[in-house]
Amino acid sequence: MRAIQADTTGGPDELQEVDVPDPELGPDQVLVDVAASGVNFIDTYQRSGVYDVKRPFRPGLEGAGVVVEVGADVDWAAPGDRLAWAGTLGSYAERVALSRHDAYRVPDGVELDTAAALMLQGLTAHFLSASCFPLAPGHTALVHAGAGGVGLLLTQLAAARGARVITTVSRDDKEALSRAAGASEVIRYEDFTDMSEELPRAVRGLTDGEGVDVVYDGVGAATFDGSLASLAVRGTLVLFGGASGQVPPFDLQRLNSGGSLSVTRPSMVHYLRTDDERSWRAEELFSAVSRGDLDVRIGATYPLAEASAAHRALEARGTTGKVLLLP
Secondary structure: OEEEEEOOOOOHHHEEEEEOOOOOOOOOEEEEEEEEEEEOHHHHHHHHOOOOOOOOEOOOOEEEEEEEEEOOOOOOOOOOOEEEEEOOOOOOEOEEEEEHHHEEEOOOOOOHHHHHHHHHHHHHHHHHHHHHOOOOOOOEEEEOOOOEHHHHHHHHHHHHOOOEEEEEEOOHHHHHHHHHHOOOEEEEOOOOOOHHHHHHHHHHHHOOOOOEEEEEEOOOOOOHHHHHHOEEEEEEEEEOOOOOOOOOOOOOHHHHHOOOOEEEOOOHHHHOOOHHHHHHHHHHHHHHHHHOOOOOOEEEEEEHHHHHHHHHHHHOOOOOEEEEEEO
């Protein structure tokens, strides 16, 4: 089969298409023909060395496809079943071997490319809005990168829970997408020269000087100081990524002086710890898609062989919605 591999740490050009044997199938695994693989910032962190992974490295953690073979002990899937997954490394490939705890059955009426686009970013948006800071009517949330893959899904889920959502974007087209997803107000930061001062000034101008209850920040270093300063008293900063770079250590006394603030740095694996929790999150997401209540925007697709181009586009923050690779 064809797969994408990076032999050394480096930039997008380290990603090369290679011919490799099909995955070896364990007794409780299934072999899936991949219909689409999702591209995520964590893939770029692993490729570039921000996150340490074993080399040679085959990226990709999510996708969707059709079962073609099952292991000897499998009683939870059969050939022909449509599955999506999150957490299986090496998903930039034509075939993937899945374990039960990574796999989710795709309901009838949900396309495989939609399911692939929903997995990591949808599950992330769900645990952010339902668990890290459980949103409810009366809350005001600031969502950075409101037109990105997580941002569009998170905005929809937050608005559905009754929260007022303020987003940040950089361009006209991104503002339109963010407002369509349910953002009440959109902050355009392209002309900001000092995010740490101008962002909180804009946020407080939209909240009668109070600030927001929660900031969902996947941008990281470029926005962290401004995010912290945008919080209301006893507000929470949920730092779930570092698209602009990782946040350096900071003085915890800033949480006290800022108004008894809280900061959390979640990881999805800690919010998918049991079968019940995994099922709950996936079923809520798929049900919302089936009802037409959750729009999953696929912003760009690339052939598998062009994985490096997909990484370049993502890291340049030139994408909206989800980026997929198609074998």
